[in-house]
Amino acid sequence: MGHNTPRGTSPLVLTIDTMNPNVKNVEYAVRGPIVQRAVQIEKELREGVKKPFTEVIKANIGDAHAMGQQPITFFRQVLALCSYPELLKDNMFPEDAKSRARRILQACGGSSLGAYSASQGIDCVRQDVARYIERRDGGVPCDPDNVYLTSGASDGIVTMLKLLVCGEGASKTGVMISIPQYPLYSAALAELGAVQVNYYLNEEKCWSMDLSELERSLAEARKHCNPKVLCIINPGNPTGQVQSRQCIEDVIRFAAKEHLFLMADEVYQDNVYAEGCQFHSFKKVLFELGPQYSNTVELVSFHSTSKCYMGECGFRGGYMEVINMDPEVKAQLIKLVSVRLCPAVPGQALMDLVVNSPQPGEPSYTTFMKERTTTLSLLAEKAKLTEEILNTVPGITCNPVQGAMYSFPNISLPQKAIKEAKALGQAPDMFYCMKMLEETGICLVPGSGFGQKDGTYHFRMTILPPTDKLKLLLAKVKEFHQKFTRQYS
Amino acid sequence: MGHNTPRGTSPLVLTIDTMNPNVKNVEYAVRGPIVQRAVQIEKELREGVKKPFTEVIKANIGDAHAMGQQPITFFRQVLALCSYPELLKDNMFPEDAKSRARRILQACGGSSLGAYSASQGIDCVRQDVARYIERRDGGVPCDPDNVYLTSGASDGIVTMLKLLVCGEGASKTGVMISIPQYPLYSAALAELGAVQVNYYLNEEKCWSMDLSELERSLAEARKHCNPKVLCIINPGNPTGQVQSRQCIEDVIRFAAKEHLFLMADEVYQDNVYAEGCQFHSFKKVLFELGPQYSNTVELVSFHSTSKCYMGECGFRGGYMEVINMDPEVKAQLIKLVSVRLCPAVPGQALMDLVVNSPQPGEPSYTTFMKERTTTLSLLAEKAKLTEEILNTVPGITCNPVQGAMYSFPNISLPQKAIKEAKALGQAPDMFYCMKMLEETGICLVPGSGFGQKDGTYHFRMTILPPTDKLKLLLAKVKEFHQKFTRQYS
Structure with a gap:
């Protein structure tokens, strides 16, 4: 076998020396x-x-269930009903769980989780995601056409980077990521052959982002690559900080001025604990800055079923919302995701439940809350x-x-x-x-x-x-x- | 927006002109x-x-459920039990469904489908896959360490191509694919920037593979790239042929002689209808050719939950088995798949049920069959x-x-x-x-x-x-x- 043979003389086609x-x-x-x-x-x-x-x-x-956290009962009831619709005839499930399951199944080909969905994700799930984003952001409009369901957030992040990365030598795409970072970013950039551009979070100021550090990092990067993307994780992984509204505003103005595509990893949006801290979505702040920004700055935001209070990592559910994306590129994005057919449908169903959870007055509301x-x-x-x-x-x-x-x-x-x-x-x-x-x-x-x-x-x-x-x-x-x-x- | 602005002057970062x-x-x-x-x-x-x-x-x-095909009752019962384990207390499910569900849940972190699994897939599922392959191939041994669970077969195919593709110009990796082909292959090769090397199936001989055509195609390709991989789809997509044992033998000998890595897409292995036709796995034929071949030819075979009699496309379940892969490359493969954390766990559970279906004497056997x-x-x-x-x-x-x-x-x-x-x-x-x-x-x-x-x-x-x-x-x-x-x- 390859590892026992002197380098370069392996009888194998694929060795550590010949691989990508x-x-x-x-x-x-x-x-x-x-x-x-x-x-x-x-x-x-x-x-x-x-x-x-x-x-x-x-x-x-961050694997909550493996650490003993219990799944949300309502979510699992609906998933069981969707998996085996015979259970809809049973009296053991609450009516709201049944009606959610019926709604999801109706949106599936042949009323089955086993059919492929549209590559961008099931229509009604994308609509529910859009309404969730609108509620979350105090009414800022969200077009379901801008929502793409994904296999967890990682899938969306890699897909977006795939679209963005190109060029060779000094014109190779540079992607700015925070240090410390979540290593999915460095891994994806290595795989795509992009240039990783580091900006350091300020540990002394509770891992906040400094504008001057962003400027330093960008100026440095421009000497040897073409920095086009700025990635932010908020709340932070691995650093656990929650960014202030002011900081997000600064970042958006910086991206606009410096012509950078913003990628906001917001999978911990419900995980805010410290007094005085609050989650501000990049989308909401972008729109509050007015049309000068909201009509021009390109932003993609990622969410998933894996974190927050649900911790459903194994289902690989997620979505991304793209703002101000060139319609021609959106067509390319749809084509790109269609090659992999669709995100797993049970994960799509779960994402739907997260963005469309039991409401006051529904039988499952109290337990859910x-x-x-x-x-x-x-x-x-x-x-x-x-x-x-x-x-x-x-x-x-x-x-x-x-x-x-x-x-x-x-x-x-x-x-x-x-x-x-x-x-x-x-x-x-x-x-x-x-x-x-x-x-x-x-x-x-x-x-x-x-x-x-x-x-x-x-x-x-x-x-x-x-x-x-x-x-x-x-x-x-x-x-x-x-x-x-x-x-x- | 970009598409209304003359080319090259778009205010957007990501346009059709600047994208990958x-x-x-x-x-x-x-x-x-x-x-x-x-x-x-x-x-x-x-x-x-x-x-x-x-x-x-x-x-x-090929979306069976969307066309009205019904899911296999046993599979869906077990999935419902795994989704909502409270149902294990209920008397409505057969005992074999319950015991399968318990076994799968025990193998999950926190006994939940919501925990991440090992990146290569749940251990006991990989063991079940290995035993299935051994039964299918008349006892040819299968090591669970060679089995990787995937998100459908597409995911596995793309992952393997990612490992294999490298080089520039005349040393760029060439990948031989049948024409007509399933366009996942051409799409993945385009995305990876590899060279697509076409070999034509013989329509006059019921879409069979001709050795002389393989030779022609390879000789031609060697003039401008480095052909390293030979892909086969059997039974065929889009052409519906089933390859003879002789043909598979010829292909393996050809790959051995020409130093090619074999990728066998065998997702339709249960879908054989014509009299006199039979599915022969590449793995089995490889081992029947003796150690000269079975110890040297590199082969990966793909399977999925999406086709055959189950048609569960939406769950994105699948596996691949690698044979004679350099252990150093296997370590790289495990690292690569770990970046995406794990295939969706419900799809893994379903894959387990496919390879470990009800046996004679079990309560669900008759209905299942x-x-x-x-x-x-x-x-x-x-x-x-x-x-x-x-x-x-x-x-x-x-x-x-x-x-x-x-x-x-x-x-x-x-x-x-x-x-x-x-x-x-x-x-x-x-x-x-x-x-x-x-x-x-x-x-x-x-x-x-x-x-x-x-x-x-x-x-x-x-x-x-x-x-x-x-x-x-x-x-x-x-x-x-x-x-x-x-x-x-």
Whole structure:
């Protein structure tokens, strides 16, 4: 096999030397080596290998149900009804669940979730999404023709980048992304061969965006590529900040002035916890800035079924709304998505339920609201808890988790540890996280997987484990950090 | 907006002139202009516009449920149970459906379809797939580590091409595809900027593959690119042939000799109707050829939940099995699929049910077998009917529909029609199909969307409409063809 044969002489067609080099450049830390090791350790535990812990706690990924969060009853009732419409005859389901299921099925070919939908997504779901956006944005109009259903937000982001990226050498498309970033962006850019243009969030100011930093980054990029796109994640991943209205306004004015296409990743729009913080959609602020902006600035916003209070990652539901997109490009976009036929229909159905949830007076309303509120309050409580406990650890500094599902604390690492890591060819925070995993069973993602200022170190930790387990986890992190610091001082 | 502004002066960032040119080159006839017009006509009918017909009949796409085929009861019961596990307490479901649901849920994070799965797919589903492949191939071993779950077969095909395509100019990867082809291939190659290398199927010999044609095509391609991949669709789409064992053997020997990576699209593996025809998997034949081949030839085979007797397109379930893949490349493949997190979990669950269907002695077995057999016999009947009726039309010649879901008849078009089409800048068979749509409401896909020998014309028609409607459709096609021929003679 290829790996046993000297390079260049493999009898195989496809080897590490002959494969697409862009794919080789892709990195994705959220499911990287540390997570692979965690899976291995779990297997070892099952096989009876002795460890200093009995369980791996995965705080590496925003996977709410895996951490014990319960699905919203109403959503799952409707999905069951849509999957097996015989259940519509049964009396065990509330009437509003049945009527939602009937409405979705009527919109499906042959009244079946098993038919392909239109490639852009089921018509009535796109209409419901549009009405949801209008309610959310205080009446700013939304045209269902601008809404595209996707397989989770990742699918939409990659599709948009595919349209935008072209050119070679100095005219190659540059895409501005925040550092720290969610590594889907760097991975997609590597795969497409685009230029990643970094702008740094201001850790001292709770991971806010600085206009001067955007200007620096853009000026720098213009020396060697053609920067055309500015990506923002709000609320932030991995950094958990919620951007102020003023900041969003600044970003929009900047994009307009500098002729940049805006991509707003807004999948955590319901995940806002900190007092005084509020979610402002880019679309709403764009329209409030007046026609000079709302008629010209190109914006796409992404949402999904995976986060917020529902946490339905496995269904891969999502949508994107495009604003001011050239109609000729929209036709190309429709053609492009048609090649993959359609997003999975159960995910489309679920997206519909999220944007068209039970209303006051409907039989499922009370239960729905109770489930929704409980989940969001618990998350708010855990966000606070995480920040507070991490800040009690000498050498760890954690910004408030204003929103999303993650803390991204700064960790000071002793020089000796940094040296040892470098000798092993590892990023120092990878060395730290790998050691933590081996000693405590806690699985975090090193900051280097998201990008960070040189000489600073972080990890990303989700706030999703149940409160008791989260407390245990934080106590273990504290103990480990203290021990690690002592060991390498 | 861009389209109203002279080229090159658009105030927009993303226009038809600045977008990714590879995406512009993508074509996808199965959902192309003719289908868009069909959707428009349906809308016009609903709005009361008078037409010479009352209904659009869509025979353009292999979408079984949209054509009235019923889902398999057992599959949908299990999906409902997995969606809303409260139903496990109910007595309305058979025990085997419940135990399948419990098994799938146990393999999900937090016992929920809403958790992300491993990027390669749920472990136990991959194990079930491996056992299915072993049974299908008479015991040839299958390692679950070689199985990757996908979002339908399209997703797997695109992922594999992504790994394989690289280089520029004369060293750019060439990918051999059959002509006529399924346009996902040409679309993916255009998007990736690879070289499409055409080899022609032999229409005179029931769309079989000729070794001499493969040799011609490869020799030709080697003059200007680096051909590395050979794609085969068996049973064939759009051409409905089933390849003989001998033919598959020849293809494998050819690939081995010429150092080509084999991609076998085998999504129609249960759809074999013609007497004397049988499905032979490339994997099985590869292993029967002995270790000289089975240890060296690189092969990937694709399957999906969308076709066969289940026709569950909307769930986007699928898998691929890779054989003899360089372990280093496998690690890259796992990394690549991890960026998109995971295939939709309901589709994975459904794939599991397909490869692990009710067994003799289980309560659902009889119903399952009855449903499966009924669907496949109906399809066989319709395949025969389509061939027979089309061959009664002077000027239409139709090969036997040995398998898959399509007929791809040859149509003679009068010179006058060809001229008129060319004057309009249309492919002659597009002109023909568009006219048929406007006059009869029948939606077919012109052969030019799949590729065909110069000077020949075809259309692709699915055999999926219910028998009565199919008869009506065929009668209308006959009538239209005769009228069209008279009109342009």
